[in-house]
Amino acid sequence: MNHYFVDLHIHIGRTASGRPVKITGAKTLTLSAILEQSSLHKGMDVIGVIDCHVPEVIFEIEELLNKGRMEELTGGGLRYNNTTLILGSEIEIYDENCKGPIHLLVYVPTLDGMKQLSSWMASHMKNVTLSSQRLYVSAKKLQQVVKELGGLFIPAHVFTPHKSLYGKGVKQSLEEVLNPDLIDAIELGLSSNTEMADHIKELHNYTYVSNSDAHSLPKIGREYQVVAMESPTFNELRLALQERDGRKIVANYGLNPLLGKYHRTSCEKCNTIIEENELSCINCGSKQITKGVFDRLQELRNVDNDTNAKRPPYIHQVPLDFIPKLGPKTLQKLRDYFGTEMKIIHEVPQEALEQVVSKEIATAITKARFGQLSLKSGGAGVYGKVEL
Template identity: 35%
Template sequence: MRVYADLHVHIGFSNGRYIKVPSSKTLTLENIIKTAKDEKGLNVIGVVDFLCKDVIDETDKLLDKGKLELKDGNLYSEGLLIIPAAEIELRFCSNDFHCLLFFDDYEKLKDFRKIIKIYFNQIDFSCPVFKGRIDDFEKIVSSFEILTVPAHAFTPYKGFYSAAKNIEEVFENSEIFSIELGLSADSYMVNALFDVHRRSLLSNSDAHSLKNIAREFNEIEVENFSANDVIKSIKENKIIANYGINPKLGKYHKSYCKECNSSFNLKSQDLILCPFCKSNDIVIGVEDRISWLCKIENPVEKPPYFYTFPFELIQGFGQKTIRKIIDVFGNEINFIKSLNNGAFRSYNIDKNIAQKLERFINQDYTIKFGAGGHFGRVIFE
């Protein structure tokens, strides 16, 4: 069977307390589940703040109330599988980067937390910091057989490749099966990279709000509807397709000068200066970062990468228009699928909206590139 999965979603508020600051009090586990099922159309969601005690306590309360079901170690809410996960911060050669940890069993997560909490700073907040060495971390996750994935790997802030040049120099004693792309890259940009050759690619939203859930997601072939099978499919490269925003719109796609607010491509990694004002206060863009990494001679064919429709980044698509579209298609994933297979043409859609959707499919638009923490824009001229 095939499932649609967004495996990187944050909780903002849990058990009466902020987990991630700043965030909204509406970004709760219950609201995430409801949004993922009813508005987005996901089958699987990975919630990455499960090391926090408040999140565990709230989950246990929802289980007691019958709002969640625990079956064979898996968390379910009706037709939605919730994979307990964590985003953590590691350090390599004085550089910090983020990783995702995925657990195939809810009780295993609890056992893991009991053993490793002494290794973390602020374990009860979003993205706790691991205090030990990388090899200490590797021993622990290997003993629990936890899937570890570098998060938003190519982004300048806390991305893996802002801290290191390749996987093997950091993780010497454990296998990394997958890499998360992040909003400013797609599989076509990275298919010639050495690190990508044998590994699957994940496209996840890293949502810090309800509306951004499923902004990026994955279509995965699984044998059974369980966390163990989703993780197994990621390890075995059974990603059928990736879905995400056009990376040119990503907020770190181009390099950016914080002095004069210009965006550009750097000519060399040896001399990182703004071509306009000569400042060295530069945020290195994902496109430039990827160009500097080790390549293989023949690019690897990866699953297709379909561009989602970034409502907030497109002129003329306010909340009322978005609501109309969701009402017509049932959920956002149905809408995205209909764009990619052309089925949207058979739906009863406002003529002006349909024209813009047609232009979007044909890439008949102008893009204002994203850079320096600012998303780009799709402009219909």
């Protein structure tokens, strides 16, 4: 088996003509730029772009195919240089069974399949040209349609306070909203990890994925997994999520949950951590409080044992742009010397790094590999920080 770097949650900010897709996404986050960044600079072997339902994006993909810059793979997915593109869509559901809106990720193996999905979505959605729009059908109906297209279904960032399965979507169990037999994996999100998620017994049935949810080019690959497959195709990815025939997730790489935007319950005005049962901020008095993932999981947990022994390791990875004093120019310098960010993060010895950047930065990159950096917790929409 070969090992591949995989990030399955990347947004498109704008189409090639400049029309918005993900409103909060960067204007530079076009499909072509994503493919170039992932292949040449990030070193991602497989990426899932989850706004491929947009008609203009479909047209851009067809142009790349017609010009010979991309090819459809026999096993599903499309190949661009050194990277496989998995066609996906992020969809919002708020049906009669949901306590609040939830985001769901769906993927299909072929461009024809995505065209069919886009056409169906357009008949049940107000604006199919935008990302993460509400689909006016039940979550179970969406699951059924995706499976009829031979697709994959993954609940997105399942613990975040806003628009997620356990954040506000359900009271206790995913079975309130979804058919548990039609779920292919669970996306953990930036503020949780395997150990935290495994305190919920029903999640023991599923493979975990850790993805970037990138809204800008630099965020691609801030979370990812190493996947054992024979080749980087859709069908091989399906087998890996099902842990069949030797295919599997080898390791998840993600932010230490302390670095996530919603790890602890915090004040929205001053970012002070709010302890249990406090109804207002002890620092500024505000009652505008966002419940954190850590605290929500304390409400949901029904298993006290440690992480399921069968799980692959979850390795806390600090993205390069989180490291203090490592700005865009320094990062480009590192790329010029060593190639992709995956090589810089995983392979380059500290002695070699020190030939290009300061000892302080080189030490921080090395410490990040072994979870030795000091971190300050994030919350209420503010990322945590690395403290040197």
